[in-house]
Amino acid sequence: MLEVRLLGPVELWAGQEQLPVGEPRQRAVLAALACEAGRVVTAETLIDRVWGETAPARARHALQSHLARVRGALRRGGGDPLIRRSGGYLLDLPADRVDLLRFRALADGADGDVDRLREAVRLWRGEPLAGLAGDWAASMRAVWDSERLLAVVAWAEVEDPAALIGPLGAIAREQPLVEPIAVALMRALHAIGRTADALGQYDALRRRLAEELGADPAPATQAAHATILTSNQDAAVGSREPVPAQLPADVTGFAGRVDALGYLDKVPSLAVIGGSAGVGKTALAVHWAHRAADRFPDGQLYVDLRGFGPGGTAMDPGVAVRGFLGALGVPARRIPAESDAQSALLRSRLAGKRLVLVLDNARDSDQVRPLLPGAGACVAVVTSRNQLTGLVAADGAQPLRLDVLSHGEAQELLGRRLGPDRIAADPVAGDTLIGLCARLPLALTLAAAHAVMQPEIGLAALADSLAGWSAPVGDTPDTDVRAVFSWSYEALTPAAARLFRQLGVHPGPDFSAAAAGALLGSADELAELVRSSLLTEHAPGRFLFHDLMRAYAEGLAADPGAADRLLDHYLGTAFAAAMLLTPTRAAPIRPIEPGGEPLADQAAAMRWFAAERAVLLALAARSGGDRPWQLAWTLDTFLYRQGPWHDLVTVWQAALGTVRDEQARAYAYARLARAWTLLDRAAEADRDYRLALELYDRAGDLDGQSGVHHEMAILCERQGRIPDALAHAERALEISDYGNANTLNTVGFYRAQLGDFAGALECCERALALYEQSGDADNRAAVWDSLGFIRHGLGEYDAAVDCYETALGLYREIGDLYWVADTLVHLGDTHRACGREALATAVWREALAIYEDLGHANAAEVRARLS
Template identity: 90%
Template sequence: MRLLGPVELWAGERQLPIGEPRQRAVLAALACEAGRVVTAETLIDRVWGETAPARARHALQSHLTRVRGALRRGGGDPLIRRSGGYLLDLPADRVDLLRFRALAEGADGNVDRLREAVGLWRGEPLAGLAGEWAASMRAVWDSERLLAVVAWAEVEDPAALIGPLGAIVQEQPLVEPVAVALMRALHAIGRTADALGQYDALRRRLAEDLGTDPAPATQAAYATILTSNQAAATGPLEPVPAQLPADVAGFAGRADALAQLDKVPSLAVIAGPAGVGKTALAIHWAHRAAARFPDGRLYVDLRGFGPGGTAMDPGEAVRGFLGALGVPARRIPAETGAQSALLRSRLANRRLVLVIDNARDSDQVRPLLPGAGSCMVLVTSRNQLTGLVAADGAQPLRLDVLSHGEAQELLERRLGADRIAADPVAGDAIIGLCARLPLALTLAAAHAVMQPELGLAELADGLAGWSTPAGDTPDTDLRAVFSWSYEALTPAAARLFRQLGVHPGPDFSAAAAGALSGSAEDLAELVRSSLLTQHAPGRYLFHDLMRAYAEGLGAGPAAADRLLDHYLGTAFAGAMLLAPTRAAPLLPIEAAAGEPLADQDAAMRWFAVERAVLLALAARSGGDRPWQLAWALDTFLYRQGPWHDLVTVWEAALSTVDDGPARAYAYARLARACTLLDRAAEADRHYRLALDHYDRAGDRDGQSGVHHEMAILHERQGDLRAALAHAEQALELSDHGSANTLNTIGFYRAQLGDFAGALELCERALALYEQSGDADNRAAVWDSLGFIRHGLGEYDAAVDCYRTALGLYREIGDRYWVADTLVHLGDTHRACGRDAQAAAVWREALGIYEELGHANAAEVRSRLS
């Protein structure tokens, strides 16, 4: 059964006739759900939609009879009537869509699987079928295809990619990830000029069709290709970041401002009202002056004027810059002041340009400033930032609306000089109605580009008839531009636009829009109207002013509740996938089911993509929600290493929760995060507050858990005897005899030389874990047993223990502990003279540590030297 192209039915090498389009639609609606019951109501909706005839059930029966006949001609009778509907009993690999999904979802970088998956596509899915269902499925399936194509491009021979990727780019020239994959493939086979040409073509198409620029990821790929030859030739010891977004398509005017910036020695503040083009000016100047800054280009959007609660913390921005400059995450200090000092050290004596966009105030910017004068910093803000001018010597540049001539130049570059010259009166009217504001002019031009048949006079008439009249300030006129675009939407798309105003950003998925009752077609309409940008397959974002406008339209609390339920429900399901034996949250999570997550890998990917959204929701929600979001995020953040975020979410949880056990739990988790960040004094204080709450509640198990975590705190400080004392106290307080604590005590005793006593405790712990099936903690016990067997001189037994631990850690995807156990295994190989095997596992561990940016990499290198 083939759906990824024209709908076709095959028996071996023989194609079978299906009949007229309605019968093909019935068969397609069943085939895409092969193996599952599809109700008659669903079939009617998919085949006819809102145009279903009065006797739709009778017509459906007729089509089903003919479909059954077609299937029987292939041998067998796979169409089965079930209570409530029909089931097409075909194996998944007999339907190309389902085989594609099985291959793509289980590929995990396997080039053969991905190659086969991509090769199943024969053109437009469901070709020849009309109707809303077919159209929406085409959009959804095509998004899946693009994700698979991008994954395939990462592992396939670049020479084999040029033709297929080129064809897809021809079909869908505005899909940036595929264009990026083609650019990289061309560059890899030595066709760098063609790769750069692809980028230029993409940038022109985006500017002409949508009035937008390439996404940051696309711009980064372009910058990497540009600088790779230089990097290869000089072999720099430190990375050369290229974070700057692409230059603004159609940039016009601003000659005086550019000349002023040319004279600034090190720090400039570009201030002005919303939509006046501050970011465009900063980025354009930075590109123009790039030759002055050979050591790199850094960029950050501080989201200072985004929706409430989403402004970026300066520490996050500093850590982002440090990461771009090659500092591993685990080497970044915990304190903001120390982070800023490290950033200044990294920037010292280097020539970089830093664009710090959309700043709220001077305090948000100051931690990001270099200490030396060899860098150039451009800050944009709606505020004057007089603090930077007065205290830091910043040169102020106040940006106003364009002059009439500059505004006309912008329109000419967007619409073509001939089109403006053909009706200069209408062009002048458009400029006046947009108040010479660059963003308003850009949106109006985008509307004209999308409707080439629209004359300039008609465009001007439309602008003059805005429901929000043009006033005497840029903000008023900008709202009018938004209003005009909004009122042109279909009712469904307009409703979705209003509802998306409750989303905290920075971006969102198609599934999140679906939780607000938005369809794929509604999203596509918003993108076509330049009200949204699709910056990656299935991911969308607002301009910050557009988000504020949507929020101002008012969607009501119900939309916010649905959105929060969607994220919280998915996060809860993901948390349980990551830690299946974890106890249920003390504050029960009752939320919508959210997005389906197949397994742990899918959960980790979802958390990674939605992390910023979840953090924003935790910061802005009330009641029990911050605590519940912190609980759901805890395992992911712990495993991945952004432990500053763990502190943030548990502090938010503490600010809203008064309940004794839940508050005690939050103190304990906050203390654990501080332990990971080596903030020992804070960790100790929070642990003692948790103990106080648990003691007053008479919760012995809670006290036991805190003492166990305090043991780890003392271990990290090198005080093994204090660690052992806390672990033993944890065991005394536990009513059930904690396997985790038994293992911890055993490991500490082994480190102190009591291998016999340690062995007995760890074997007891293992017996308890074998009953519960807890893979995570069983792996930890097997690692402890390996250490003990090594200490007893039983090297072969130690190797077996470590290999068992490795298998379990790999099963749950915990890469840090895989690397840690590999190091131990290498030590055992070395102890019994197997140097080659020791080196092999240490190299594997080193590769993982380097990918994680972990400080332990240096220790492993010393073993290999």
């Protein structure tokens, strides 16, 4: 289910997956629509909100482009709630799927309900519309911040004071001059016995008001201060027991992780932070514990359990328990000998207290359990490279999976480590460093350390020096990325370690369990790698390496046959999938052995290609001999139907780079030229078609020549040269019977465009009869589209509509997006000719949405029809 978040950075979510929205203006368009979800927003309003007084002359055109990309992002989440309405656009989402609107509903109807107010306040993730510039964004922040403060004050009046300290403290730091928040924080601190801190808050507020505004606190604030000052409670509730403060120093230059910090703020008792080596689990846990220290007046406990590290020897949990008991003031002689009794004593000492426990670098759930507090107000945060599903399942732990930093967070980290001036002096080099370090916090920290130690070296030179490394290397095992990875690798079972090495030959970006099986890996071994955070299951059944982890795996020795087994798996499955999509397609010039994953039907084939497209493209780029040609052949129909035509250019150029057989090269040139045609690159298309003709002529291949002339006809059509298009189509029919039905349909369509409807009808009906015999859905759709055009030309509009709708059904069945849009345009023309304007507008809008998603130039033609 789609969700838009505005109370922080603008984000789009589908369930637990964050979807990319794009650059700031696209996020601004989404925000401008989302804050009024369910209501029409005019184009003029959107332009004003996105650009304000700096709107360009072609702002309406730019807005359409941004709307198309927003629509694409929404569709990737499984919905299409962006609706064009008369006078503007409507984002058709329920109010509870936009955090701002949900906040307002909760706060407005709370009437003292603590649960509603608590939920409303927790929806805030930071500065609203963070990262968006302009007057509209600034004014909305001011308005929404005012609403937030009212809700926070109302919440503070009914919430347990202990639960208020952390959130109120954070807001007070953000808004240091807002007196109602300061008063609420003072009262909460006083209520839990921290009267001295409450009075300190007042003194700090008074000084800030005097220095910045030249004013005294308001009467209500002074009255609250007087009440606390004269209270009978002690100014500071003490204890004879020590208050442990074991946290390591807070992380220097900590950056980002706003959502993760907010998630930890909401954890009631136990959290498990998982993730790969170097991703910043410890840094997050320690930073959060420092930030939340106000919530835990009885102290902080910390231990490195050494679950992963040099030597592979994890800490015995009894050692950690005894260390905690000593920190809590239990003399060594009073600690029982039995491990169960030690854990029971720890739980007793923690009962009734508010402490935070950071259990760092845990190996497994059993190592952690003896250290956990019982019921109460303590919070334990565990970090581990393993997922510790036992704690989640049996102990109610809240899991938090940590990934690499976003690009913006990585920039922030470098800026804090190196200083903004050094980054500003060479931002391109900074971005290069981020790329080399793959946004991994540990690697970025190491790179920054190298830069700090060598201030005379520019960032560009540093980036050049790092470019040859798989990762920056530190001077101790703890700060050497490869050493840190090795600790996890060496803890694997032999079978899982072997699979890890084999996976180093996979080109990425991700892979399925079946691909791992081709490398002789079992489901158990794959699961072990995921548990160990050496792999991430980022989608059900899809796995990936972190980039630096991949580099580490590539450096390990896989057996010589691994790469061939992997390529055979993908190529065999791709061949089977391609034949499902076009069963009548001629077999490739170079035979391919079918195999790999079983696929049931066309829909399964399309899904498989969609999932493995990036992998197949990577294999085509890195393979040699005939393999790139074979991969391009298998991908051709899928890429042609779905619209990533630049990928068609890529794979066929890769094929031409390695294949030597002349007929195979001719075929590749013809397919490459067709891709250029789809991209409206006429000069390149004409060049490559002529190269294909030359090679086919040299080989005496008449079928090949006929096919090229047929494709050249389509190129001429797209240039508006219909007589030349007809000449090429008739030449194709004259040379060979190859593709006879397809060529007949093409000849018929061009004759219709030139006004010869009788001759056109004869050709297309002959073509349809041939296709009906063969069951070729792809080409039958094209004939029905031509027949629709002919019937329209003859004035038989109802028959034309029937033909177009038949074509649409067939094109949708095979998933050919471009031809769905093309046929919709023709259908709209027929509806308009009949006077059915509403129907014409509806189908043109659908066509426009498809063209915009494809980034196709035909979108402008459809916009003209709609204007």
